[in-house]
Amino acid sequence: MRLPSTQALRALEAFSRHGTLWQAAAELNVTRSAVSHQLRFLEQDLGFALLQRAGKGVVLTAQGRHYAAEVRKALTTLTDAAVQYGDRGVLQGSLTVSSTPGFASFWLCTHAAEFKQLHPDVTLRIVTPHRLHDVAAPGVDVYIAYGDGDWPRHSVELLSTVDCTPVCSPALLNQLGGLNEPADVLRAILLHLSGLSEWTSWFAAAGIIGPDPERGLIFSDMNLVLAAAMAGQGIAIGDNFVCSHVLETGRLVRPFDLSVRVASAYYFVTQRDRSGNPAIQAFAIWLKGRLAQTTPLRAPQPSALPPATPPLP
Template sequence: MPRIPSTQALRALECFARHGTVWQAAEELNLTRSAVSHQLRLLENTLDFRLLNRNGTRVELTPQGAAYAEEVRRALGMISGAAMRNAARGVTGMLTVSCPPGIASSWLCPRIGGFARAFPDVTLSIVTPRRLDDTSNPDVDLFITFGNSEAPGMEAELLVEVDFVPVCSPILLNRIGGLEEPADLMRVELLHLHDFEDWEAWFRLAGLPRPSARRGISFSDMNLVFAAALMAQGVAMGDVFICQQAMAAGQLVRPFDLAVRSAQSYFIILPQDKAGNPASAAFRDWLRGELLENRAGSERQIPFHNRAKNFRLP
């Protein structure tokens, strides 16, 4: 039987394949860069094929290495799922999770039945906070926040980084005859969450005058922004992570392939005085497993379209 690679080396490969850099993989795995590089070399020595191409300081996966990393990602997801199914035996109690409305409705709710089936003896409640980074509710056992990792007296774990892109309904794109270039946004309604900051950042990146981004309709809730975009009322600045399902279904499209990396990310925040709750640990492990599957399913680049003729309306 061929030698089985170490789990740590496989995790290093999966993380490197996802981020594309050693330093980001090291940051996520809480290891040094040299330790991640050592694990990748160790894995390469264990296998009978080359995983990496090295050109000076640049390191990238070979085609064979990328294919292997994809299979490793699926295998780690299966292992995580098996662990959860067995850990579910005996996990009981109450669990209250706080989650921003946008990610709750667009990403968490379509998957939450999986947790309920895996942990039938856990009574789960999902609540939404007033602020996306709010961790003040004493009744909450685990927070999913959008902000930074600063949470005094609590454990913080990065869930996912966020890119923002313009998104709109294909109905709108067909109605206006397409969006050929960023300047064409001047003739459509812009949809905002709270303020103009996200659109201003994108306009700056696209070489458009920032003051032109300060128009359109502002909403107090991300669900309202997406509802307006889905009903072809304008173009929204969409969070790629929570828009991916609507884009995959063709309900929303991205007319331009220009993205702004947000300075904020989604985090799991766990109060230290509730860290011993087995249901919290189970939910956090379940989230990790769902993210692994989500990353594997979204490896393909979501296409962008800027011409009305690209669409067949349902």
């Protein structure tokens, strides 16, 4: 049996991930008809059926699914070898990193050029997921994910636990006449992400009973939360890494020292069969080293009482 064409194998691998011809075609930048023809040619070369009818569409046969899984492993090996044994003895290739929007905008994008300076021949792409805990997007090599760390089919490494505290603009703090005690945050609009309970956790730690965080402004993206906070639209809950830069530059301030450790954390996530990829390893080494040099928001001792914050002059 002759060796199938790489183009046909890539068509199969893309179709197996997406499940539709048009999505596979979009990824490969070819027509839907071209993908269909490649799969049919591949069936002829292999001598067994890859596709079967399902309603108005087609799906992989059981044998097709198993073969596609092996093809994915083989293509990954070829890609990693190209990176590892590139010309000039330097690290080459491309790396796509999926990062939560807040971490990407307020931390990763402020340091990413350093990685490029260290590895100029690696093409680095940074994308953001629709869900903070998503580790299944096609074409992504590395995930900086926010969640509980339970991704059993992946290689998972804790990057940082998360401490959250209220943050707001200096102008809003002055407009409110300062915040003397934690319950004073209720004098302003609360800003937060949809589906997260950081405000509830902070209220409990501060001994505030009964407020409903849902009465505030709810956003789908941490960039929007912090943009609203910097614009003086309310008080947000910020975590120790996402907010470190804007606090250092004075665009946001902490009304209180009281922070709470939340259940979710940031994790470095990759597919298990790609953890040895040289570009991934290089990015992991750089990321962990840079994080170690970053000074996050300091979490005070649990017994510390939140001090009063006087109005700004």
